[in-house]
Amino acid sequence: MEAFLDTFFNGAVLARYAPSILQGVWVTVLLSVLIVVSGIVGGAALACLRAYRIRPLSALIVIYADMFRALPPLVLILLVFFGLPNLGILLSSSTVLYLILTLVLAAFAEEIVWAGITAVPKGQWEASRSTGLGFTQTLIWVILPQAVRLVIPPLTNRAIAITKMTALGMVIGVPDILGQATTAQSFSANASPLMLAAIAYVLLFLPLVIFSRWLETRFAAPGV
Amino acid sequence: MTQAAQEAVAPPTLVVRGLRKSFGSEEVLQGIDLTVARRELVFVLGPSGSGKSTMLRCCNRLEEPDAGEITLEGDPVTGPKVDVNQLRRRMGMVFQAFNLYPHLSALSNVTLALRKVRGLPRPEAEAMGLTALDRVGLKAKAASYPAHLSGGQQQRVAIARALALEPSVMLFDEPTSALDPELVGDVLAVMQDMKAQGMTMLVVSHEMKFARDAADRVIFMDAGRIVEQGTPEQIFETPHHERTQTFLARFSGRG
Amino acid sequence: MEAILTQFFNVEIMVKALPLVLQGLGITLLICVVVIPLGLVGGLLAALAAVSRNRAVRWSAIALVDLFRAVPPLVLLIFIYAGLPFAGLSLSPFAAVAIGFFLNNSAYFAEIFRAGLLSVHKGQAEAARSTGLTQNQTLIHVVLPQATRNVLPDLMSNVVEVIKLTSLASVVSLGEMLHAAGLVRSLTYNASPLVLAAGIYLAMLWPLVRLISRFERRIAS
Ligand SMILES: Nc1ncnc2c1ncn2[C@@H]1O[C@H](COP(=O)(O)OP(=O)(O)OP(=O)(O)O)[C@@H](O)[C@H]1O
Numbered sequence: 057m058e059a060f061l062d063t064f065f066n067g068a069v070l071a072r073y074a075p076s077i078l079q080g081v082w083v084t085v086l087l088s089v090l091i092v093v094s095g096i097v098g099g100a101a102l103a104c105l106r107a108y109r110i111r112p113l114s115a116l117i118v119i120y121a122d123m124f125r126a127l128p129p130l131v132l133i134l135l136v137f138f139g140l141p142n143l144g145i146l147l148s149s150s151t152v153l154y155l156i157l158t159l160v161l162a163a164f165a166e167e168i169v170w171a172g173i174t175a176v177p178k179g180q181w182e183a184s185r186s187t188g189l190g191f192t193q194t195l196i197w198v199i200l201p202q203a204v205r206l207v208i209p210p211l212t213n214r215a216i217a218i219t220k221m222t223a224l225g226m227v228i229g230v231p232d233i234l235g236q237a238t239t240a241q242s243f244s245a246n247a248s249p250l251m252l253a254a255i256a257y258v259l260l261f262l263p264l265v266i267f268s269r270w271l272e273t274r275f276a277a278p279g280v
Numbered sequence: 281m282t283q284a285a286q287e288a289v290a291p292p293t294l295v296v297r298g299l300r301k302s303f304g305s306e307e308v309l310q311g312i313d314l315t316v317a318r319r320e321l322v323f324v325l326g327p328s329g330s331g332k333s334t335m336l337r338c339c340n341r342l343e344e345p346d347a348g349e350i351t352l353e354g355d356p357v358t359g360p361k362v363d364v365n366q367l368r369r370r371m372g373m374v375f376q377a378f379n380l381y382p383h384l385s386a387l388s389n390v391t392l393a394l395r396k397v398r399g400l401p402r403p404e405a406e407a408m409g410l411t412a413l414d415r416v417g418l419k420a421k422a423a424s425y426p427a428h429l430s431g432g433q434q435q436r437v438a439i440a441r442a443l444a445l446e447p448s449v450m451l452f453d454e455p456t457s458a459l460d461p462e463l464v465g466d467v468l469a470v471m472q473d474m475k476a477q478g479m480t481m482l483v484v485s486h487e488m489k490f491a492r493d494a495a496d497r498v499i500f501m502d503a504g505r506i507v508e509q510g511t512p513e514q515i516f517e518t519p520h521h522e523r524t525q526t527f528l529a530r531f532s533g534r535g
Numbered sequence: 536m537e538a539i540l541t542q543f544f545n546v547e548i549m550v551k552a553l554p555l556v557l558q559g560l561g562i563t564l565l566i567c568v569v570v571i572p573l574g575l576v577g578g579l580l581a582a583l584a585a586v587s588r589n590r591a592v593r594w595s596a597i598a599l600v601d602l603f604r605a606v607p608p609l610v611l612l613i614f615i616y617a618g619l620p621f622a623g624l625s626l627s628p629f630a631a632v633a634i635g636f637f638l639n640n641s642a643y644f645a646e647i648f649r650a651g652l653l654s655v656h657k658g659q660a661e662a663a664r665s666t667g668l669t670q671n672q673t674l675i676h677v678v679l680p681q682a683t684r685n686v687l688p689d690l691m692s693n694v695v696e697v698i699k700l701t702s703l704a705s706v707v708s709l710g711e712m713l714h715a716a717g718l719v720r721s722l723t724y725n726a727s728p729l730v731l732a733a734g735i736y737l738a739m740l741w742p743l744v745r746l747i748s749r750f751e752r753r754i755a756s
Pocket residue numbers: 303308326327328329330331332333334335
């Protein structure tokens with residue numbers, strides 16, 4: 057027991073590295089918020105564009121969404137982080153992480169919102185257009201509000217899954233929770249920083265996971 | 281012994297004694313006594329919430345009774361050492377919502393229990409399944425999936441699913457309530473045919489005409505008790521109990 | 536333009552990288568073959584526990600599932616690979632990957648199976664029990680086939696996620712495809728090997744992603 061505590065909850069090590077891991081928490085939180093906001097807004101915007109059914113534009117959106125859903129984010133992160141400098145473009149590791157995860161989330165969000173838009177019965181479009189509302193007005197005032205119900209649970213789940221991927225930043229040296237913890241671990245030769253990191257992630261994400269579970273029951277399709 | 285004499289000494293098909301069941305603080309069945317003789321068709325009537333479904337579901341222990349005794353052909357249904365699955369095989373049940381398995385064809389719906397509960401090899405099970413489907417007039421639909429059958433056809437497949445197991449008694453819980461009016465007749469015709477072939481049946485339904493034509497006995501339930509019972513004529517023409525009278529009056533007024 | 540071609544799509548370097556990357560692909564596939572069935576089985580068992588009538592079983596299953604959904608898979612992997620040795624438990628990279636992904640995947644598959652089990656109407660099990668099928672027979676022949684069919688797109692999209700997740704194994708130096716490509720990149724200072732690996736991932740996963748989208752639309756309509 058003592059050995060276990062010494063390995064995973066070493067007081068001296070914890071006290072020494074807690075501040076840097078706390079800094080990592082801020083980096084993780086900040087990146088997560090930015091990624092969620094821009095990813096979802098971007099994805100929703102793309103889904104709306106797709107609703108206009110302009111052929112070449114829709115095709116481009118589908119190709120983009122497919123590619124970013126099919127490629128492992130770590131591959132994209134390494135590709136951009138190590139590739140762009142060779143073209144003379146220098147981006148910080150945090151910027152690369154932010155860009156890639158935003159693009160990935162936007163791709164998933166586009167598919168989810170688009171599925172929500174197509175799930176609204178055609179009669180809703182017709183009823184709305186028959187009252188004189190334009191296409192865009194119908195989309196904004198009639199279709200999207202109905203799609204939201206269907207879209208919120210899967211979107212929340214996906215947003216959580218992708219913000220958890222900020223931990224991938226550690227590979228390119230982003231000073232997030234995991235990045236700080238692995239550094240601390242190699243300096244201290246002790247597993248306590250990793251334990252602390254795991255606890256930090258649980259404290260950050262467990263409430264979100266429970267929240268998404270609650271959302272799912274709340275928005276469950278009626279009559280199932 | 282002649283067949284008639286054998287049947288005279290054999291125990292009744294279904295016997296229910298002192299059946300009680302509560303959900304939370306609400307006692308839904310407050311002591312039900314009921315005997316269904318061999319080849320008898322007992323028709324159960326009663327207002328919504330009177331406990332009709334619960335009584336049927338206690339008979340094959342889809343609901344666990346709180347108190348009381350049930351026997352099937354003299355064999356105990358309740359009690360700790362009972363093999364409930366073998367007993368259920370001997371009691372066919374037909375549900376209001378059909379509950380056909382959507383992922384299986386009509387024939388596979390019928391043969392699943394033949395193979396898994398009775399342990400028959402597939403060819404034998406399929407032969408029996410086809411016979412059962414034939415009895416409900418749907419042999420031609422053996423390969424169809426439930427989604428491609430009308431409500432009336434689905435319910436007839438569900439009847440075949442129960443019939444194929446050669447049950448001693450069939451329990452029907454409002455088998456036609458979920459059907460469009462024009463489809464009700466086919467299902468009732470199948471049930472009437474079963475009655476003619478000598479099947480023992482306990483039927484919860486609101487089809488009064490069917491009760492008059494086919495029932496040996498009608499039971500009126502209210503608030504978890506059997507209030508009154510008798511022949512269809514007795515119950516429909518000269519109901520004694522006040523609650524039976526109001527129920528029938530409201531019903532004929534509506535129908 | 537010229538620079539993009541030589542830095543990202545350099546055929547010569549790709550050809551050189553190909554044998555190593557293909558070897559890595561073999562390991563990627565090996566991880567998949569181990570981790571996907573493990574995750575499916577673990578997830579199914581956890582889902583059955585999560586819909587159990589026994590409160591204690593149900594809530595412990597749900598708590599465990601939520602815990603492993605809250606921890607990023609890379610954190611779990613590094614904890615197992617780099618943290619446990621301090622407690623005297625050293626695992627090979629492959630074992631660490633298998634255990635870490637098993638825990639992570641099981642949690643995600645469990646959520647999917649749970650939704651599937653809950654989506655099957657109660658009358659289905661009752662009809663099956665009324666014909667004398669046992670609880671296990673009812674589960675195997677009646678409930679599970681419907682549950683699985685109802686969540687097939689979600690199961691498939693999680694399989695895609697698992698395949699993508701195998702790239703994380705590169706972080707613990709398991710020589711799978713991304714690790715191999717990264718190695719050649721660091722030797723050549725050229726991103727083309729990574730593009731090659733990305734191309735192979737796309738070839739594997741794009742058809743699946745398309746199929747899932749098609750599937751989801753058919754179920755929605
Ligand atoms: N599983 C259950 N849990 C709690 N209450 C139940 C349950 N099943 C039935 N009840 C209650 O028991 C009472 C009797 O229900 P039951 O379904 O047996 O009535 P019924 O006579 O079949 O009515 P109906 O004609 O509407 O089908 C009702 O008040 C019902 O709400």
